[in-house]
Amino acid sequence: MLRAGARRVRCDGAVRGERRGDDQDHAARDLHGLQRCGRERGHGDRALAHADRRRGRCSRAHAGLASGRGTVTAPVGDTLRIDAALDRPGFRLEVAVTAEPDEVVAVLGPNGSGKSTLLGLVSGDIDPTDGVVRIGAHELSRAGERGVPPAARGVGLLGQRALLFPHLSVLENVAFGPRAQGRRAADARAAAAEWLERVGLADFAARRPSELSGGQQQRAALARVLAARPRVLLLDEPFAALDVEAAVQMRRLVREQRAALGVPMLLVTHDPVDVVVLADRAIVLDAGRVVDEGSVTDVLGAPRTPFAAALAGVNLLAGRVADDGSVRLRDGLVLHPSLDGAGVGAGDEVSVSFAPSAVRVRGIAAGGGDANDAGANDADRERHDHWRGVVSSLEPVRGGVRVVCDEHPGVSADLPTASALAQGVEPGVVVHFAIEVRDITVRAERHGDGAEQPDEPLATTNHSRDGSRR
Numbered sequence: 350m351l352r353a354g355a356r357r358v359r360c361d362g363a364v365r366g367e368r369r370g371d372d373q374d375h376a377a378r379d380l381h382g383l384q385r386c387g388r389e390r391g392h393g394d395r396a397l398a399h400a401d402r403r404r405g406r407c408s409r410a411h412a413g414l415a416s417g418r419g420t421v422t423a424p425v426g427d428t429l430r431i432d433a434a435l436d437r438p439g440f441r442l443e444v445a446v447t448a449e450p451d452e453v454v455a456v457l458g459p460n461g462s463g464k465s466t467l468l469g470l471v472s473g474d475i476d477p478t479d480g481v482v483r484i485g486a487h488e489l490s491r492a493g494e495r496g497v498p499p500a501a502r503g504v505g506l507l508g509q510r511a512l513l514f515p516h517l518s519v520l521e522n523v524a525f526g527p528r529a530q531g532r533r534a535a536d537a538r539a540a541a542a543e544w545l546e547r548v549g550l551a552d553f554a555a556r557r558p559s560e561l562s563g564g565q566q567q568r569a570a571l572a573r574v575l576a577a578r579p580r581v582l583l584l585d586e587p588f589a590a591l592d593v594e595a596a597v598q599m600r601r602l603v604r605e606q607r608a609a610l611g612v613p614m615l616l617v618t619h620d621p622v623d624v625v626v627l628a629d630r631a632i633v634l635d636a637g638r639v640v641d642e643g644s645v646t647d648v649l650g651a652p653r654t655p656f657a658a659a660l661a662g663v664n665l666l667a668g669r670v671a672d673d674g675s676v677r678l679r680d681g682l683v684l685h686p687s688l689d690g691a692g693v694g695a696g697d698e699v700s701v702s703f704a705p706s707a708v709r710v711r712g713i714a715a716g717g718g719d720a721n722d723a724g725a726n727d728a729d730r731e732r733h734d735h736w737r738g739v740v741s742s743l744e745p746v747r748g749g750v751r752v753v754c755d756e757h758p759g760v761s762a763d764l765p766t767a768s769a770l771a772q773g774v775e776p777g778v779v780v781h782f783a784i785e786v787r788d789i790t791v792r793a794e795r796h797g798d799g800a801e802q803p804d805e806p807l808a809t810t811n812h813s814r815d816g817s818r819r
């Protein structure tokens with residue numbers, strides 16, 4: 350069946366998981382090699398030669414997304430659905446994740462939480478132990494059955510390293526996908542030239558990858574993936590190895606292309622900037638389970654998990670709503686945030702989050718007087734929460750210092766370096782903290798869904814940016 354406007358994709362049973370012929374397997378391996386490997390010198394030449402021979406022998410042999418006779422509909426614009434589990438010794442990934450067409454879902458989580466395993470289920474590197482992976486109505490894999498081979502899935506993968514074929518020109522690298530899919534050399538080159546134009550590399554088409562900067566190589570890799578017209582795009586920390594400027598350009602490029610692509614995308618990253626710039630939704634994995642999911646604003650703005658809090662650079666603390674509507678944190682600090690919309694009442698356990706930069710820090714004048722409190726009127730007290738503490742640590746953060754006090758070790762507060770110096774904020778001194786209550790977010794604490802329950806206040810400094818726990 351063909352649907353108007355849908356991209357026609359050769360199937361021959363591939364997307365139904367049926368056995369395919371040798372020619373197709375060759376082509377599939379070639380394209381998969383293109384997307385995943387590119388390491389082996391000579392692989393690209395051999396693969397191109399395969400593609401050429403294949404065309405001569407069998408005009409119906411296509412890899413991945415080629416169109417041709419006997420095609421079935423596999424439209425761009427299908428939803429990716431992963432409702433599957435994978436067992437390994439000591440680890441089980443069990444997830445239900447969907448990504449709509451034109452939606453970027455950020456996959457977040459600490460090291461070893463299962464992010465790569467999730468991508469592997471989609472790319473076909475790993476078969477599920479239970480469940481199914483689908484694009485639209487097409488099953489890519491089902492537990493216990495032979496899945497669609499990786500290269501026939503129409504899944505594009507852009508990783509940290511460009512992995513271009515070193516001995517091919519940039520143009521030939523990008524043309525590789527269309528050629529492996531059975532397009533004529535002239536067409537494939539024309540398509541490659543168009544993609545190079547789109548990624549701003551038109552003038553570099555004749556160069557070898559080694560003659561490009563890291564950022565340019567990654568742009569060429571993006572062009573190569575997109576020239577293969579994927580139905581799903583997997584982005585596995587694609588900007589992590591780039592310098593700041595190149596990463597900015599690549600993010601912009603991916604953002605520009607995503608609308609044109611109209612395919613579901615999974616983005617694995619440890620960088621909150623990637624999430625904010627590119628993602629529509631985020632899921633947080635921990636020990637193989639989805640422990641939080643929602644809009645980026647929800648997941649990073651009002652995090653439920655220590656990992657998301659660390660990624661977003663916010664304080665995340667556990668507490669309980671008191672009878673008077675205040676929130677008593679486990680370390681004894683009492684705050685008065687609005688509970689509107691949080692769906693919680695007296696006695697409920699909650700997560701409280703706020704940015705360290707939202708906390709004002711003032712040194713207390715010698716003699717114990719508290720300048721802030723002294724000046725605070727009733728209206729001010731209603732708008733702010735105040736507390737004092739003895740500074741236990743100072744650590745540098747961009748543009749300033751992060752202050753933690755003995756009494757509330759889960760609460761970080763940031764202030765400009767000049768301000769810290771001027772006020773004599775240093776370890777051992779007593780300081781005054783204040784926060785506007787409107788800057789505090791409260792969410793109902795979840796129970797029974799596998800979410801990590803913080804039993805201590807969890808400081809933003811407990812996790813490194815790469816997700817490892819310190």
Ligand SMILES: Nc1ncnc2c1ncn2[C@@H]1O[C@H](COP(=O)(O)OP(=O)(O)OP(=O)(O)O)[C@@H](O)[C@H]1O
Pocket residue numbers: 437440458459460461462463464465466467816
């Ligand atoms: N090939 C493998 N064989 C056995 N166990 C594996 C294999 N690959 C990963 N694992 C284990 O599976 C679990 C999930 O690993 P995975 O690579 O998916 O995590 P991740 O979230 O991608 O981590 P990172 O952020 O470090 O890349 C870990 O416990 C890991 O040790």
